[in-house]
Amino acid sequence: MTVLDLDDVRVTRQGRDLLRHIDLRVEAGEHWALIGPNGAGKTTMLTMCGALGHPTSGTVAVLGKRLGRVELRELRTHIGHVDPRHRMLGDNTVLEVILTGITGTSDPVPRWEASTGEVTTAHDLAASVGLSARLAAHWSTLSQGERGRALIARALISDPALLLLDEPATGLDVAAREHLLETVDALRVSHPAIASVTVTHHLEDLPASTTHAMLLRDGRIFATGLADDVLTSELVSGAFDFPLHISRDAGRWQARRATAASR
Numbered sequence: 001m002t003v004l005d006l007d008d009v010r011v012t013r014q015g016r017d018l019l020r021h022i023d024l025r026v027e028a029g030e031h032w033a034l035i036g037p038n039g040a041g042k043t044t045m046l047t048m049c050g051a052l053g054h055p056t057s058g059t060v061a062v063l064g065k066r067l068g069r070v071e072l073r074e075l076r077t078h079i080g081h082v083d084p085r086h087r088m089l090g091d092n093t094v095l096e097v098i099l100t101g102i103t104g105t106s107d108p109v110p111r112w113e114a115s116t117g118e119v120t121t122a123h124d125l126a127a128s129v130g131l132s133a134r135l136a137a138h139w140s141t142l143s144q145g146e147r148g149r150a151l152i153a154r155a156l157i158s159d160p161a162l163l164l165l166d167e168p169a170t171g172l173d174v175a176a177r178e179h180l181l182e183t184v185d186a187l188r189v190s191h192p193a194i195a196s197v198t199v200t201h202h203l204e205d206l207p208a209s210t211t212h213a214m215l216l217r218d219g220r221i222f223a224t225g226l227a228d229d230v231l232t233s234e235l236v237s238g239a240f241d242f243p244l245h246i247s248r249d250a251g252r253w254q255a256r257r258a259t260a261a262s263r
């Protein structure tokens, strides 16, 4: 099943093309990485994938439903968006934050109460991301890594077909990053049909379960396809306009400056 279908998408803001000629087809069970230098258009593209905005031209379809022909709010109920810049008004608990994934709001909705089944699901998801012991903890007391994992549980509670992760490892120490990536990798087993798109600047932050990759440069596709075909030294160096040596070990990628010996 096609989860995401972008066809010749162009996004223009203030007379400037932020994205041009973007085609992307994401099937169920695929895990895409969206990589490119600062300002390449990654967040703008994730905005389209998340049904948070319309393209200037071209078409975006999520689960076969085209943006512009279906209500964005309805479309968003099928999308789990993990954004480290997630803001909320109150100092909510982990359980409350996870449950806001059902209402699609930043904070608990007054007078809305989760059903017993929904609370059980929230507990199960908290356990799956290693947060069982922190369900009553308030957001302000959580570490950056715990917040990232709480947001993944929040995104999963609506049983989305598509998970969008915007630089999920930003600000995490190495142990927290590894824990987070293990959580994302575990989704392959617990949610085999889910598709994901992860935006990152750092190849080291990609989960081993990444199947496909797109390199963006100056708002255009520089390369796209199977991760092993795209995340090569030649193509990544071209996208970043910098000589890089890319290696993959035990499923994980590493990038470092290319030297005469590594070329």
Ligand SMILES: Nc1ncnc2c1ncn2[C@@H]1O[C@H](COP(=O)(O)OP(=O)(O)OP(=O)(O)O)[C@@H](O)[C@H]1O
Pocket (backbone or CB within 6 Å): 013, 014, 016, 018, 036, 037, 038, 039, 040, 041, 042, 043, 044, 045, 201
């Ligand atoms: N609303 C807007 N109006 C005008 N320009 C914008 C707008 N939003 C983003 N831009 C510009 O579009 C370009 C792409 O931005 P975008 O945030 O998508 O890039 P990015 O690849 O996510 O960058 P980064 O890695 O720095 O987060 C940038 O040059 C940015 O300044």
